[in-house]
Amino acid sequence: MKSTRTLLTAAAALATAAGSLSAEEMTIVSWGGAYAKSQLKAYHEPYSEKTGITILNDDSSAEAVAKLRAMNEAGNITWDVVDVVASDAIRLCDEGLALEIDADTQLAAAPDGTSASEDFGDLLVSECFIPQIVYSTTFGYRTDLVGDTPPTDVCAVFDLDAYPGKRSLEKRPIGNMEWALSCDGVAKDDIYDLLETAEGQDRALAKLDTIKDSVIWWSAGADTPQLLADGEVVIGSTFNGRLFSLIEEQDQPVAMLWDAQVFDLDGWIIPAGLSPEREARALEYVKFATDTQRLADQAKYISYGPARASSAPLVGQHAELGIDMAPHMPTDPKNAQNTFLFNYEFWADYRDDIDAKFQAWLAK
Numbered sequence: 001m002k003s004t005r006t007l008l009t010a011a012a013a014l015a016t017a018a019g020s021l022s023a024e025e026m027t028i029v030s031w032g033g034a035y036a037k038s039q040l041k042a043y044h045e046p047y048s049e050k051t052g053i054t055i056l057n058d059d060s061s062a063e064a065v066a067k068l069r070a071m072n073e074a075g076n077i078t079w080d081v082v083d084v085v086a087s088d089a090i091r092l093c094d095e096g097l098a099l100e101i102d103a104d105t106q107l108a109a110a111p112d113g114t115s116a117s118e119d120f121g122d123l124l125v126s127e128c129f130i131p132q133i134v135y136s137t138t139f140g141y142r143t144d145l146v147g148d149t150p151p152t153d154v155c156a157v158f159d160l161d162a163y164p165g166k167r168s169l170e171k172r173p174i175g176n177m178e179w180a181l182s183c184d185g186v187a188k189d190d191i192y193d194l195l196e197t198a199e200g201q202d203r204a205l206a207k208l209d210t211i212k213d214s215v216i217w218w219s220a221g222a223d224t225p226q227l228l229a230d231g232e233v234v235i236g237s238t239f240n241g242r243l244f245s246l247i248e249e250q251d252q253p254v255a256m257l258w259d260a261q262v263f264d265l266d267g268w269i270i271p272a273g274l275s276p277e278r279e280a281r282a283l284e285y286v287k288f289a290t291d292t293q294r295l296a297d298q299a300k301y302i303s304y305g306p307a308r309a310s311s312a313p314l315v316g317q318h319a320e321l322g323i324d325m326a327p328h329m330p331t332d333p334k335n336a337q338n339t340f341l342f343n344y345e346f347w348a349d350y351r352d353d354i355d356a357k358f359q360a361w362l363a364k
Contacts, residue, residue: 024052024053024054024281025053025054025055025056026053026054026055026056026080026081026278026281026282026285027055027056027057027058027078027079027080027081028044028055028056028057028058028079028080028081028082028083028285029057029058029059029060029061029064029079029081029082029083030057030058030059030061030083031059031061031062031083031221032059032220032221032222033059033220033221033222033225033242033245034241034242034244034245034249034301034302035221035239035241035242035302035304036057036059037301037302038241038298038300038301038302038304039057039083039289039298040057041297041298041300041301041319042289042294042295042297042298042300042301043288043289043294043298044057046294047285047288047289050288051284053281053285058079061082061083061084062219062220064082064083064084064088064092065084065088065091065092067079068082068092068097068098068271069095069097071271072097072271072272072273075273077271077272077273077274079271080270080271080274080278080281080282080285081268081269081270081282081285081286082268082269082270082271083132083266083267083268084129084266084267084268084269085264085265085266086125086126086129086131086264086265086266086267086342086344087174087342087344087345087347087348087351089125089126089128089129089267089269090125090126090128090129090344090345090348091348091351092128092269093126093127093128093129093269094348096272097271097272098128098129098269098270098271098272099128099269099270099271099272099274099279100127100128101127101128101129101130101270101286103115103116103117103120103124103130104116104117106283106287107120107130107286107287107290107291108287108288108290108291108292110292110308110309110310111292111310112310114309114310119292119308119309119310120307120308120309121309123265123307125265125344128269128270129265129267129268129269130267130268130269130286130290131265131266131267131290131307131308132265132266132267132268132289132290132295132298132306132307133265133266133267133295133298133304133305133306133307134263134264134265134304134305134306134307134330134331135239135240135241135263135264135265135266135304135305135330136239136240136258136261136262136263136264136330136339137170137175137237137238137239137240137261137262137264138237138238138240138243138256138257138258138260138261138262138330139151139154139157139235139236139237139256139257140224140225140228140235140236140238140243140246140247140254140255140256140257141156141163141228141234141235141236141254141255141257142228142231142233142234142235142253142254143253143254143255144253145165145231145234146163146234146235149162150255151163151235151257152257152259153257153259153260153338154179154182154183154257154259154260155182155183156235156257157169157179157183157211157235157237158180158183158207158210158211160210160211160214163234163235164234165214165233165234165235166214166215166216166227166232166233166234167211167214167215167216167233167234167235167236168215168216168217168218168223168224168227168228168233168235168236168237168238169208169215169216169217169218169236169237170217170218170219170237170238171217171218171219171362172355172358173204173354173355173357173358174262174342174347174351175237175262176204176208176237176358177195177201177204177205177354177358178191178195178262178340179260179340180203180204180205180207180208181194181195181200181203181204181207182260182340183207184203184204184206184207186203188340192343192346195346195350195354196346196350201354201357205357205358205361208361216232216233216236217362218236218237218238221238221239221242222242223238224236224237224238224242225238225242225243225245225246228246228252228254229246229250229252229254235257240256240261240303240304240330241302241303241304243256244302244303244328245302248318248321248323248328249320249321256335258330258335258336258337258338259337259338260338260339260340261330261335261336261339261340262339262340262342263330263339263340263341263342264342265307265342265344266304267290267307268286268289268290270282270283270286290307290308292308292310292311292314293311293314295307295308295311296311296312296314296315296316299311299315299325299329300316300317300318300319300325301318301319303325303328303329303330304329304330305329305330305331315329
């Protein structure tokens, strides 16, 4: 996947001309698409305006662990701040590839003085992880391709008789293995215990085998929205914010299937091994980008819940559409009636091994 770069140069040029901070650059890595746009509007642009620093936006987060391992081995860290899911942050922290953060001294307190550690609460799942959003991986379906009985539960993905046609699933085991076992009759509370075993992993892959020939596998968050927009799939998984953009902003004939949505966290890590100057600048950026107002501002552009308790009351209307954003959040009570809570520690421990098994199964 090629990286795209968004250069925020105007503010830097103005700042330099005014004799303030000299123009500098920092590379921030994220996921692209509507999500990267929300970060651009809520974080990057106001930060560049404030500091004069040019931000190079690299959309390589899906490959962050492998690339940071390679950079560390080569002794050449070219990224300054990286957006990752929580389980990847745990892996990077355990491997010494991410900087440990003291939330109460290095992140902003809430406006009322509440400490950052209390404001983020249980979402601080790693000493290296700075939470940003609560999001979910869920399904969207074409309303014009499902007949008179729209799907109401996630197991519709495995029902080729009721919902014939192609479906799209992410080209990795996370989420797919959980849904497969759930739709094979495994109780929710037993899924991760079963996935620790070879038998449980084989059972999940056997369930996925039943639809394998009808699956288009995606790697980028923008893939499923495009496949749905083009009518190439009848149902597909992706991040809820991408589906919000497709439905509300692009007005496509697509609806959300919230059942068994997989809750997850996304946030920042700072790579270990930066120079003192780059590390200080990266810390300054994440302190700015994860304060109460900035996290609330991101929710103006995409339907992800802010990770700070103090940000939630500030979530209002979409910046362009003027619609209330709260009902579109994965945490809204109507949307969260049957959720699947992602097990960060499990995937941090088993990800490499199950990835290898999953990719070998795909290649068969």
